[in-house]
Structure formats: C-alpha cells, structure tokens
Amino acid sequence: MVGADELRAAMRRFPAGVAVVTVALDDERFGITVASLVSLSLEPPLVGISIGLQSSIHEPLRRARRFAVNVLAGDQGGLAQHFARSGLPPLVAWTGIALRESALAEPLLEGALAWLECATQAEYEAGDHTIFVGSVESVELGRDEDGLAYARSDYHSV
Ligand SMILES: Cc1cc2nc3c(=O)[nH]c(=O)nc-3n(C[C@H](O)[C@H](O)[C@H](O)COP(=O)(O)O)c2cc1C
Numbered sequence: 149m150v151g152a153d154e155l156r157a158a159m160r161r162f163p164a165g166v167a168v169v170t171v172a173l174d175d176e177r178f179g180i181t182v183a184s185l186v187s188l189s190l191e192p193p194l195v196g197i198s199i200g201l202q203s204s205i206h207e208p209l210r211r212a213r214r215f216a217v218n219v220l221a222g223d224q225g226g227l228a229q230h231f232a233r234s235g236l237p238p239l240v241a242w243t244g245i246a247l248r249e250s251a252l253a254e255p256l257l258e259g260a261l262a263w264l265e266c267a268t269q270a271e272y273e274a275g276d277h278t279i280f281v282g283s284v285e286s287v288e289l290g291r292d293e294d295g296l297a298y299a300r301s302d303y304h305s306v
Contacts, residue, residue, distance in 0.1 A: 163299035163306070166220050168231045168260075169197055171205055172253035173212045177242055178205040179255065181232040183298050184277075185217060193284040195266060198277045204235075206278065210271065215282060216254035217264040222294035222305025227257060229303075261295055263288045
C-alpha cells in the first residue's frame with residue numbers, strides 16, 4: 149500500500165489554491181487553512197472541502213452545518229500560515245485578524261479575493277478526512293488580484 153509520506157511527496161508537486169474556511173458555533177469562531185477546496189457543480193452551485201478528522205474545526209463544522217470560504221490573495225500567505233497552526237485557542241486565533249463587516253455569523257477575512265457562504269448539503273467519509281459538500285448560498289468578490297497557491301511546501305502568488 150502507498151504510504152502517507154509517499155502520497156504527500158507526490159501531492160507536494162501539485163500546486164493548489166489556498167483558502168481559509170471559517171465556522172461560527174455557540175459564540176465561538178473557528179478557522180482552518182485548506183487547499184482541498186474544489187468547485188463541484190455550477191447548477192446547483194456546490195463546492196467541496198476535505199477536513200481531517202483530527203482537526204479542531206471538524207466537530208464544529210459538522211454541528212454548524214454551515215461554513216464560509218475565504219479565497220486568499222497572493223499577499224495573504226501569513227494568514228494561511230496562521231490558520232494552519234495547530235492548537236491555537238479559539239480566542240487567540242482571532243486576535244489581530246482584520247475582519248470584513250458582514251451580516252454572516254462566520255468570520256470573513258479582510259482582503260480576501262472572494263467569499264462564499266455555504267450550507268452543508270452532504271458529508272462523506274473519506275479515510276481520515278470528511279468531505280463536506282457546501283451549497284453556495286451567496287458569493288461576494290473582493291480584490292481582483294493574484295491568488296495564493298501552495299506548492300513545494302511554500303506559498304506563491306499566482
Ligand atoms: C497549504 C495548506 C493546506 C491545507 N489544507 C488542508 C485541508 O484541505 N484540509 C485539512 O483538514 N487540513 C489542511 N491543512 C492543515 C490544516 O490547516 C491544519 O492541520 C490545521 O489548521 C491545524 O489546526 P488544529 O490542529 O487546531 O486542527 C492545510 C495546511 C496547509 C499549510
């Protein structure tokens with residue numbers, strides 16, 4: 149069987165866009181950096197994200213049944229790193245993070261290229277991850293600039 153390191157080494161050569169998924173639940177906010185965002189369907193509008201079972205956002209995401217996607221800009225590598233950090237207490241995770249004013253419960257990151265508001269339509273078990281399929285209820289566009297990609301273990305503006 150192919151090992152995790154072997155697969156990781158191959159996938160490191162696959163440049164992927166970077167987004168931060170945010171969730172609000174019981175007056176707490178959560179965020180996670182993802183490269184697994186995929187556009188699944190246009191009619192109806194569906195996106196997918198794959199979230200590790202061990203991730204601290206996994207259970208809140210399941211319970212909230214809603215999430216927001218912040219599509220990061222090429223100059224937001226620092227934010228991506230921040231939300232990829234393990235073990236940050238929820239309060240600390242949001243200290244000093246600039247948020248966009250919004251009527252949504254989910255935090256929206258200032259300066260992102262686009263924001264998607266999603267209602268979870270389906271969840272699929274996928275090994276040590278769960279694939280969440282989100283029905284996109286609204287879309288807002290931000291700056292029209294280069295996006296953030298992750299490849300060869302580093303961030304690139306593309
Ligand atoms: C560029 C990049 C992309 C990532 N994509 C995903 C992803 O799609 N799904 C996921 O579960 N974790 C992904 N991660 C890892 C999570 O961001 C990280 O494990 C999580 O934020 C750790 O926080 P926690 O331990 O509090 O859950 C990615 C990390 C990086 C740096």
